[in-house]
Amino acid sequence: VLVLAACSGGGLVAYADSQSDQPQGPKKKKVVVLGTGWGGTTFLRNLDSKLYDVQVISPRNYFAFTPLLPSVTCGTVEPRSVVEPIRRILEKKGGDFKFWEAECFKIDPAKKKIHCRSNAGTNFDGNGEFLVDYDYLVVAVGARSNTFNTPGVEENCHFLKEVEDAQKIRRSVMDCFEKASLPYLNEEERKKNLHFVIVGGGPTGVEFAAELHDFVTEDLSKLYPSVQHLVKISLIEAADHILTMFDKRITNFAEDKFGRNGIDVKTGYKVVKVAKDAITMQNPAAGDVAVPYGMAVWSTGIGTRPFIVDFMKQIGQANRRVLATDEWLRVRECDDVYAVGDCATINQRRVMEDISEIFRVADKDKSGTLTVKEIQDILEDIYVRYPQVKLYMKSKQMNGIADLIRTGNGDTEKESVELSIEEFKKALSLVDSQVKNLPATAQVAAQQGQYLAKCFNKMEYAEENPEGPIRIRGEGRHRFLPFRYRHLGQFAPLGGEQTAAQLPGDWVSIGHSSQWLWYSVYATKQISWRTRALVISDWGRRFIFGRDSSG
Ligand code: FAD
Ligand code: MG
Ligand code: MG
Ligand code: MG
Ligand code: MG
Known part of the structure; x- marks a missing residue:
């Protein structure tokens, strides 16, 4: 329910009060969750909803299964198949949940309030802003793409973070092919339009390059026979190798395979500027090289969201790049605020x-x-x-x-x-x-969300029984074991129905059998039977009919 309250500035500000319509009972603590991605959703799914009054705030009213986004870029999987409405997830759980589709733009830890803005606009102020109180705040807002202030990236490159990004990339690929096929272009212009540049040789960039290559050779070559020989895919990486977070065997295999596939892997090149029709990269030996391109995807690095940077300043973390928590996922120097996933790192005690x-x-x-x-x-x-x-x-x-x-x-x-x-x-x-920082992956975010929910579920018990199993520490007794990450392995799909898999204990497997492992793991990990059915039927459809090329 929205009620109006006077805010400190004297003006009226809308207040989201989720308790005023509830029967009077013992008052439950208010838990506010920011974000409905891997961290936030996993937290919510594991939280005992009877214990708290929960409000969820996110600018997107759905959870997105990000590992399948590269597949969405080329129509291997449909956008609808990788998302699940958050209201459906909450409704299935039952209990006291409220969802507001809005973004938080300021955290006020002193007053224990957060400031939110809905892009729907129009409340009494007309600005769509409202305040939410919390007893406990769970920050799970993920990260933003990082351009490292490279000029022209924001204006000229696609990112690959959200479902919309994947949809835009798909349309853009088709646009490039249609443009290149127009009758009035010369060879040079056709080539330019069909040059696809991917910046960043991490798992996402590599997977997208592989997807695009498959799309071009398996589907588009039949539909655009006159231009298909002009297609070029370049993968640019500043380090000496791609997939550096993987085992050397996987890196080598991927580089060799891409070489055979005609994907131009440019390692040791740093992109310094992206203009409307040329991308400039730098290499110690070659100097500055500018190459014309049709479409560019920027997939290198993540950064902290501006409102989190502002929050860090408020709590004395201004000198850090990423929000720091302790091993219990409590934001350092800030009571009752927790953070999970890509928006934070654990500051491991020395x-x-x-x-x-x-x-x-x-x-x-x-x-x-x-x-x-x-x-x-x-x-x-x-x-x-x-x-x-x-x-x-x-x-x-x-x-x-x-x-x-x-x-x-x-x-x-x-x-x-x-x-x-x-x-x-x-x-x-x-x-x-x-001491190593955990990677920014769904696996980490999900395990943290689950861990934190378990702590919340036992919070009352722990408060009554303050003795815990930990005896060694420098900062008083803790009631819960610290968060511990269990690495379950990772995949790098490389195209042509081949995937590299690296499982715990440095067990490496590359090829068609790992591709089947990939299919089964990703089918299993789906958040609902609905998305599972959709994803599997998308895969089947692709095997039988190929990918759709309208757009
Ligand atoms: P996200 O999942 O990014 O969720 C953030 C949430 O916060 C979103 O709901 C967002 O809408 C919301 N939000 C943003 N701003 C605000 C705000 N101001 N107020 C309120 N809410 C806000 N990881 C793997 O382990 N395996 C993979 O195969 C894999 N593949 C990937 C492929 C792609 C293309 C991408 C982009 C990522 C991939 N990842 C993978 C990484 C993984 O998606 C992230 O590590 C994970 O999503 C992090 O979870 P999170 O909850 O921290 O953030
Ligand atoms: Mg999240
Ligand atoms: Mg997500
Ligand atoms: Mg993290
Ligand atoms: Mg002794």
Whole structure:
């Protein structure tokens, strides 16, 4: 219900009050969720909706299955098949949910309010703005595309982040082919129109290049026989290789395959300017090169949304690039605000900050020294709080003392070795170099959403039972285990019904069998039976009839 309230500036501002129409009972805490992407939706689906009064705010009233967006760009999968209305997801869950289609443009952590704006406009002020109170705020707004301030990108390139982007790319590809086929063009102009440039050799850029290549060779070559030999696809990457986040074997395979397919992979080139009809890139050896193009897709890097930058300034995180949370996904220096997914990173606690505290807790007999046995006894607890220690213990570049801690298990002679605090520090001195930021993936966002929902579901219990399983920390007792990411592997579809898969334990598989694994995983991961049926029927339709080329 919208009611009006006087805001501090004296003017009237609309207020979204979701409780005024509810029967009076014990008042539930208000949870406000920003965003209906991977993080927000997974949080909502796992939240016990009886416990809270939940309001969801997002400029899009649907969840989008982003891993299939590259398939939407070429009509392999229809846009409708990769989205699920958020109201349908919430309705299925039942409980107290409200959804407002609007975007948050300011967070006010001091007053625990957020400022929202609907693009529908017209309320009494005519500006579509309203305020929402929260007890707990879950920020899951994702990231924006990053142009790194490269001139002309915003105006001339397509991005590939949203469903609309994928639809626009699809129309643009068809436009390029139709333009190139017009009777009054010379060869040069036709070539220009059929030069497709992809900037960024990460998973999205690579998958799009592969999709486009398949679309051109499997479908468009039959429909545009007179121009198909003029088509060129270029993939530009500033680093030395594409798919750098994958195993070397996958990178090599992808580069070779693209080479055979005639996709021009330009590594070591940095795009410095995008004009209306030429794209300029830089290479230490070649200098500046300007190439004419028909369509360009910018798929390199993500950045922080402006209102999050503003929020970071308010809470003393102005010197950071990305919003920082602790390992419990609580925004640092800000009570009752949580963040999941691409909009935040976990600021992993360093062992060295807490080393004296760890030493003190481990030294059960208060002797002022630690035996190897004493360290081993709390090692599991340390692993939970500081996952970098576990990574370090598995790595090969350990120093002698750390090696002793690892290997001395059950060996009474080794176990009784005494370490001073200085030696203990030295043993763990390299541990913090193992701290890694989690990647900006749906997998991370979804696991974080799920984790946070579980914490919310147990919040009341935890408040009544403040003792938790964690004993080592530098900042008081915590009631929940910190968030831990479980990497389940990742795919890189490379076109021609071939996919590279990298599963945990560095298990790599490339080829047609992985493509089938990809189909089955992505069918399984669908958010509803409806989208699952749609996606599978799109795939079937494509196998039988090919992709649709109208647009
Ligand atoms: P998003 O899913 O981006 O959700 C953000 C939500 O916030 C959206 O609903 C948005 O509308 C909303 N929002 C934005 N601004 C505001 C505002 N001001 N106020 C309120 N709401 C707002 N990851 C994988 O693991 N595997 C893949 O195969 C994969 N493929 C990808 C392919 C493409 C083309 C893209 C773009 C991404 C892919 N990813 C993949 C990455 C994955 O999509 C992201 O990591 C994931 O979406 C992050 O989830 P999120 O909830 O943080 O953000
Ligand atoms: Mg989200
Ligand atoms: Mg999403
Ligand atoms: Mg993140
Ligand atoms: Mg001791």
